[in-house]
Amino acid sequence: MGFSILPPTEVGCPIPENTPHAVSVTLPTWEATVAYEEGEDWVVQKMSSGYPRFFVHSRIQELCAWAEQRYGRPGECAWAFPTFEIAKRCRDFVRARSDHKKIRIMQLTTPHNDEGVPPVTIVFVFVPVALKPICKQYWQHTGEGISSRLGEFCLEEFSVIPKTDGHVKDYNAFHGSKFEEKVSAKPISESAEMQTFVEERFGRNLDGKFAAEAKEALQKRISSQIKHCSQNDVFLYPTGMTAIFSAHRAILEIAGDHKSICFGFPYVDTLNILRKFGPGVHFLGNGEDVDIDEVERLCKEEKILALFCEVPSNPLLKTPDLKRLRALADKYNFAIIVDDTVGNMLNIDVHDYADVVASSLTKVFSGDSNVMGGCVVLNSKSPWYSKFQETLEHQYEDTVWGEDAIYLERNSRDFAERNSHINQNAEAVVELLEKSPLVKKVFYPKTAPSKHHYEAIKTENGGYGGLVSIVLNDEDSAKRFFDTLQTAKGPSLGTNFTLTCPYAILAHYGELDFVESFGVDRNLVRISVGLEPKEELIRVFEKALSVCQ
Structure with a gap:
């Protein structure tokens, strides 16, 4: 394992190079990074890629432009989402931040095709162009926008662009009903009956019809690493931020409209979610041992919904005293929701202390920087377990696009x-x-x-x-x-x-x-x-x- 360092150096080039659905983009100098933040044309106009929650992929832009041209009204722009419930959440977010109440939602279904892929529903939110920045906030913070691969699929099915071989549609690459799991040495351990994919042997991609098997493999792969966890305790999401957002939505329904605590300096959109959705947040940004005294003081003064933290934190790599925080959670009846993305489930085990663990699978779990993903894992030993299970049973929608699940499964084998x-x-x-x-x-x-x-x-x-x-x-x-x-x-x-x-x-x-x-x-x-x-x-x-x- 290992490869030479041959990084792309051209401003705006996808990382990795020549990757249509790359999740990073080249900003090769300090000056270029500043210019990107200031919106200077010499950088922004060269961007052919970007982190998907911040940069709307060209295929998604094409799909939205098509919807605007065909179904839009003058002065409207369109944003694409995978379900009607998500589109409604976006609409409500925009309405709460503007005077415009007439925001349209339109649902389309792709036609039947001859390749065995079932029709797919796509939902557009049409808003006045002036409200585009608010829609983009929702897209960025929640990660609930459509995947670029789903956007490309819809463009092809609606005959906006010609169909290509880029999709996971090589049905002949699948041999039989059983899969042989290609995994690395321990600690990844899965049962002998574990199904897997064989397309790598033939240099082909697997049939997209087997997305359900890919998702099951992902759930088993994750749950096998975590104590107090079964496959049914793993919920897959299209992004890591969607996982955090969904955990937040769940605890709001379970325990009511109370403020949470953000303990330690987190990734930017975790704090945005806690600030902009629900009653607000107490931000204890230093996340030091001494700040736990402030957690207890807040608990004595008001009902605390949940404590969110990263283990370790990004970018300062601090690790909170989870044992002491757990004791306070039990005493004052709040949930602990941990983002373990930076540490990851192989290096650390937070399940003795966390009620819910949210992770970005986009990162080292995948590694290839060509697909997004996230998960929520419930702790079956948690006092909150049954409430989270019950709530997610009716809140959860599987919005992981099948092709993305297949890439994620393949990438994560080693x-x-x-x-x-x-x-x-x-x-x-x-x-x-x-x-x-x-x-x-x-x-x-x-x-x-x-x-x-x-x-x-x-x-x-x-x-x-x-x-x-x-x-x-x-x-x-x-x-x-x-x-x-x-x-x-x-x-x-x-x-x-x-x-x-x-x-x-x-x-x-x-x-x-x-x-x-x-x-x-x-x-x-x-x-x-x-x-x-x-x-x-x-x-x-x-x-x-x-x-x-």
């Missing part, structure tokens, strides 16, 4: 092997960075002040993950280091290749003073370490550091 390799590479990179006098601070679970909290949840064979953040001695050094570093550069993390970004600039450009008050330096560089040969990786980082001397 999850354990890749995770182990990434853990080792990241430790080597951290060792180098910590020795450098040019690096003022390294953020990493193994070296953080909260290391003992991480160790308490670390699995027997787990490591510390592939995410590292650093602050160099000054802004000029940070820019030179980043511009020189020969890795892929753009949004996302957990990719099979090393991926770097100036995180605060990319995620918080409009609120740099605010994030710095919680320890996120405006010149912080976030590094997601990949599978490259360790020696080559070290050389690349040594070279980038050398220009800062």
